[in-house]
Each structure stands twice: as C-alpha cells, then as structure tokens.
Amino acid sequence: MSVSGGHTRGSIPSTGHATITKNGKGMSKIKDAILNIEVKKAFLRQNKDGYTLGLILHPSDLPDGLMRAPVGTRFQVALVEIGDDEQPVVPRDVHVAKKLVAVAGKMCRVPEFQMWLRPDLVHSPEAIREDLASAELRDQLNVESRADLEHDEVAQQRFRVLLDQYDESQHKIY
16 A cells, blocks of 8 residues: 655645544544554655655455545545554654643742742732743743643743753753
C-alpha cells in the first residue's frame, strides 16, 4: 500500500487532528468509517508534490473497503506506533508538551513565581494570586489556556525562555 500526501484540498492540518464538531456527531461518523489495520512502514519518499509513504499489510488484514476503493480515493489516516509489548508508544515530544502544561500549572501556585511574574501581587490576597498569575502567564505566552502549551510550539518556546529568566532571577539551577 502506498499513501501520498502533499498540499491537497481538505488535507489533514499539520497538527494531525481531524475536524470534529463540538457536539461529537463527527466522532461517531469517523468511528463508523474506520478501517482498522496493522501496517509496517516500508519506505518514505519525497517529491515536488509531497511525500509517498509505503506501508506493508498482511493479506489477511487488508479490508475489503480498501481493496475495492478506486485508485485516487482519499483516506484520512491516523497512525499509532505499537511497541514490542503491543501497547501504543506515546511520542517523546507529546510527553514533554504535557509536562510543560503541568509545570505551568504548578508554577502559577508558587508564590515566588507569582511575585516575579506580577510584582503587584504582593498586596493581593493569596486566594486570587494563582488566578492572576495564570492570567499573566497566558497573556505573556499568547494563549487562551495553559493547556494550549500542549500543541503550540511557539508558546512552548516562550514558556521555556520565561522559566529560564525566572531561574536566573532566583539564582537556581534545576
């Protein structure tokens, strides 16, 4: 099997996420249309139109729908690496991004970070400092939610720079 990708109308966004409606109706339709197969990567080539990904399928795993589909039929593909233990392998960058989200939440609860981020918080009641620090952090990172750090690489870089500046100001090395 060979799957071609490139700049085509309706192609999957670079984030790799399918468009799902908020009410979840799109998810049901996707689940009904899934062709679940295990494949092995055979090759990856690039040309002027994009990439060609070659996949090896066991003949008994080949779905009838895929066999009968005319050449040129478009498919949306989601791939999950499977480890030797037959469990999904979460990519390292996903782990790192999730950790950044957790660190952002933790740092907004640290009084020293709160005061460094917003020196005017020194006179604010402790109960609202975390909310104000969180709002300031979101503003500086240009995100609507700290959870956006999971997918926004620019915000991730801004947050790393901010943490480095904070660490330098505290004379701490982690």
